Amino acid sequence: METAIAATRKPRERIIEAACDLFRKHGIRGVGVDAIAEAADTNKMTLYRHFGSKDDLVVAWLREVEQAGETAWNELLAAHPNDPMARIQDWVGKAAECAVGDGRGCDMANTAIELTEEGHPARRLIQEFKIRHRERLVQLCRDAGIVEADLLADALYLLVEGARVTRQSVGVQGPCAHFTTVAQAVIRAFAQNNKMGAAAPSLKKAPEKQTVRA
Amino acid sequence: METAIAATRKPRERIIEAACDLFRKHGIRGVGVDAIAEAADTNKMTLYRHFGSKDDLVVAWLREVEQAGETAWNELLAAHPNDPMARIQDWVGKAAECAVGDGRGCDMANTAIELTEEGHPARRLIQEFKIRHRERLVQLCRDAGIVEADLLADALYLLVEGARVTRQSVGVQGPCAHFTTVAQAVIRAFAQNNKMGAAAPSLKKAPEKQTVRA
DNA sequence: TAACTATGGTACAGATCGGTAACATTAGTC
DNA sequence: GACTAATGTTACCGATCTGTACCATAGTTA
Numbered sequence: 001m002e003t004a005i006a007a008t009r010k011p012r013e014r015i016i017e018a019a020c021d022l023f024r025k026h027g028i029r030g031v032g033v034d035a036i037a038e039a040a041d042t043n044k045m046t047l048y049r050h051f052g053s054k055d056d057l058v059v060a061w062l063r064e065v066e067q068a069g070e071t072a073w074n075e076l077l078a079a080h081p082n083d084p085m086a087r088i089q090d091w092v093g094k095a096a097e098c099a100v101g102d103g104r105g106c107d108m109a110n111t112a113i114e115l116t117e118e119g120h121p122a123r124r125l126i127q128e129f130k131i132r133h134r135e136r137l138v139q140l141c142r143d144a145g146i147v148e149a150d151l152l153a154d155a156l157y158l159l160v161e162g163a164r165v166t167r168q169s170v171g172v173q174g175p176c177a178h179f180t181t182v183a184q185a186v187i188r189a190f191a192q193n194n195k196m197g198a199a200a201p202s203l204k205k206a207p208e209k210q211t212v213r214a
Numbered sequence: 215m216e217t218a219i220a221a222t223r224k225p226r227e228r229i230i231e232a233a234c235d236l237f238r239k240h241g242i243r244g245v246g247v248d249a250i251a252e253a254a255d256t257n258k259m260t261l262y263r264h265f266g267s268k269d270d271l272v273v274a275w276l277r278e279v280e281q282a283g284e285t286a287w288n289e290l291l292a293a294h295p296n297d298p299m300a301r302i303q304d305w306v307g308k309a310a311e312c313a314v315g316d317g318r319g320c321d322m323a324n325t326a327i328e329l330t331e332e333g334h335p336a337r338r339l340i341q342e343f344k345i346r347h348r349e350r351l352v353q354l355c356r357d358a359g360i361v362e363a364d365l366l367a368d369a370l371y372l373l374v375e376g377a378r379v380t381r382q383s384v385g386v387q388g389p390c391a392h393f394t395t396v397a398q399a400v401i402r403a404f405a406q407n408n409k410m411g412a413a414a415p416s417l418k419k420a421p422e423k424q425t426v427r428a
Numbered sequence: 429t430a431a432c433t434a435t436g437g438t439a440c441a442g443a444t445c446g447g448t449a450a451c452a453t454t455a456g457t458c
Numbered sequence: 459g460a461c462t463a464a465t466g467t468t469a470c471c472g473a474t475c476t477g478t479a480c481c482a483t484a485g486t487t488a
Contacts, residue, residue, distance in 0.1 A: 011465070026330050029243040032445060044447080046465055054446065110327050112383035113319065116240050130384045154389040155396040159369070161389075162376030169326035170344045175368040175375075182369040189403035225435070246475060260435055262477065 012050045014040040019061045024104055027114050028058055058111070058122050065107045066129050073136060084143035088187060091140065092156070096180045099163035100172055106164050133157070145194065152190040159183050226264045228254040233275045238318055241328050242272055269335060272325070276339050279321045283343065287350060298357035302401060305354065306370070310394045313377035314386055320378050347371070359408065366404040373397050 018040035022031040033054055037047045051057040076094065080086040104110070108126045115122055134157055141149035141156075160183075163176035170176075232254035236245040247268055251261045265271040290308065294300040318324070322340045329336055348371055355363035355370075374397075377390035384390075 027328060029241075029328075030330060033447085034445085043466060043468095045449095045467080048447065049465080104330075105327065109379050109383050113324050113327050113379065114241060114243075116244060116318070127384050130380070131388065134384070134389055151392060151396060151399065154392040155373070155400070157389040158376035158380060158393065158396065159372045160376070161380050162372035162374070165323050165327065165379045166344070166372060166375050169323050170341050170348070174345065175348055175371040178365055178368040179372065182365060182372065185365065185403065186369070186400060189399065247477085248475085257436060257438095258477080259437080259479095263434085268476065 011040065011042045011046050014042060015047055015050060015057070016060060016064055019057055020064060023058070023061055023111075024102075024107055028054075028111065029114060033057070055121060058115075059125060062108065062111065062122055062125050062129075066125065069129065069133070073133075084140060084145070087140055088144055088156075089184075091137075092180060092183045092187070095156075095160040095163070095183070099160060099167055099176050099179050101164075101167070103167055103172070105168050106161070109161060109165065141190075144191075146190055147194050148190065152187065155186050155190075156183060159186070225254065225256045225260050228256060229261050229264060229271070230274060230278055233271055234278060237272070237275055237325075238321055242268075242325065243328060247271070272329075272336050273339060276322065276325065276336055276343075280339065280343050283347070287347075298354060298359070301354055302358055302370075303398075305351075306394060306397045306401070309370075309374040309377070309397070313374060313381055313390050313393050315381070317381055317386070319382050320375070323375060323379065355404075358405075360404055361408050362404065366401065369400050369404075370397060373400070 015036065018036050022036055022039060025031075033047055034044055036057070037044045040047070047057070051060060072094070076087060076090055080090060098106070108129055111122055112126045117123075134153060137153035137157055138150050141152045146152050159179060163179040166174060166176045229250065232250050236250055236253060239245075247261055248258055250271070251258045254261070261271070265274060286308070290301060290304055294304060312320070322343055325336055326340045331337075348367060351367035351371055352364050355366045360366050373393060377393040380388060380390045
């Protein structure tokens, strides 16, 4: 009766796959291990023999998400050899697809929001993943000759992250519908600022004043 | 033994206040009604006499958040009469404070991510709140004479939304540390584009191509 | 004083959750 | 076929959760 997932693969794979689907759809606290085992066409005991706890399964799931991100990134680089600007444009397109997508945003960000516990093992993984993503974005902008590469990278990072969360709160209509246009405008602004001299004082005028509210 | 919240106010107020604190800190599914009642220095029965269910309490909490947002917005407008550009700048500053803040981002967005159920009563409230926020941002940009006010508004919207979620996944260090700089650069770009003619074709060149991924 | 209302306190129902024990069954391997 | 490792099945434990029943108490008003 292998309804949900073909039984040709081993249970561990099927469990991971079911977890990917269900955790993404309903969040972590929104789905129980019983439901995951059933969707994987197996049972709770086998699940617990492969993953010591639900938290372990969450981490394994996020590692899967992480690896999918690595693959996608490498494909992006390979698709445009020696053309960094095309890479950025392609990244914007891919990011737009993600932002619209199935309406559930970024698994990593969503998990960070849901698991508020300070020392949860997933949090370190999420943070490292996001930091790596940001660094790669900076490298992309640097390769494209953008002077303030870190600023453009952070701008693009914040825009896509905002779009993916906005998709969940207001829907496809709304600000995230303008993500591509806005992103390209920002890229153009930074590239244009590039031609006006390396100093580019106009962008860094205001020092960060981070007043933490009470 | 009124430890948590002064018992001078009526139970309903104390319950709302406790819910504001706990829902924000641990999310909705992360805190039970017992804990809320205890933090409000009352008991579960009184809680259920004022709020028919936990979902009702969630909605009441979000209405409180909503009202706080309205108040903050009106204060922002009143602080800079007839000076729309100062309003935008002030908004950026306030948004930066929110983005850093206590590290738990936007209650509305967080709730939209946590409550995946399609017809949940909180979802409509969240959506309407966010749409209203966006419209006000558009009006702000329009008042400032920005030609493509809707685009700048969406850019700022996405940036702050991204910053508030990024604060939770990578921390204060990282992209959200550059929020203010990026936001001001974007504002400058749009304002500069303003001077170059009302048509401003350079920003709207690419039509939205929203490929939904499989 | 009598009646009414809001609240507190306790116990509990019913369900779900994460996790485990014990045993039966299958698949693979020599 | 015999042995072994992996998996399936069932039942259960203890904890937690939302929500309720029941009654006692305090405050207010007529």
